[in-house]
Amino acid sequence: EVQLLESGGGLVRPGGALRLSCAASGFPFPNYAMSWVRQTPGKGLEWVSTISGNGRSTYYADSVKGRFTISRDNSNNTLFLQTDNLRAEDTATYYCSTVSGTNWGQGTLVAVSS
Amino acid sequence: DIQMTQSPSSLSASVGDRVTITCRASQNILNWLAWFQQKPGKAPKLLIFKASTLESGVPSRFSGSGSGTEFTLTISSLQPDDFATYYCQQYKDLWAFGQGTKVEIK
Numbered sequence: 001e002v003q004l005l006e007s008g009g010g011l012v013r014p015g016g017a018l019r020l021s022c023a024a025s026g027f028p029f030p031n032y033a034m035s036w037v038r039q040t041p042g043k044g045l046e047w048v049s050t051i052s053g054n055g056r057s058t059y060y061a062d063s064v065k066g067r068f069t070i071s072r073d074n075s076n077n078t079l080f081l082q083t084d085n086l087r088a089e090d091t092a093t094y095y096c097s098t099v100s101g102t103n104w105g106q107g108t109l110v111a112v113s114s
Numbered sequence: 115d116i117q118m119t120q121s122p123s124s125l126s127a128s129v130g131d132r133v134t135i136t137c138r139a140s141q142n143i144l145n146w147l148a149w150f151q152q153k154p155g156k157a158p159k160l161l162i163f164k165a166s167t168l169e170s171g172v173p174s175r176f177s178g179s180g181s182g183t184e185f186t187l188t189i190s191s192l193q194p195d196d197f198a199t200y201y202c203q204q205y206k207d208l209w210a211f212g213q214g215t216k217v218e219i220k
Contacts, residue, residue: 044212
């Protein structure tokens, strides 16, 4: 069974940082490109970032470019999102997903507030 | 960047109704379009990919059509489990989601 389990969310002050993780199991993780998507409370879905299976290619939404960094550890089947210089508007539930959209984690909440 | 626009933003319908949701892309995305269903507090669930291909396990009352810039999601006979928010997503050029359509009980 495919499982994606996010962790690392929490409450952080503006300008702070968090490292989100997504532990994957049940599929050949290195073969799959992966994405992060966020959802502001009560609002819609926003694509954040995508990384290729080998980690060599990365893509970012303009809203996070230069502040967030996506990476992966294929030996440990884990996806990461380093979020730096956080702003109030980054407050959201962050989901990891296979790039096919077939499999999603349950989400981890990031709250940015002073 | 490709922008996705859904309509309506919400609708009220009864069990058994036929429901249609429209999604427009700001440029030609061929058939690189998916539809997702999301319920409160849950992750999105893939319903349809490549504009009209039903994901495994999704009931046949769901169907998708369109290509280029205009797409539709149709629920042929609305069931109680279908009350949710629906999103279109283009994946021709990275990803972009529509703003969502909330389907509520009339």
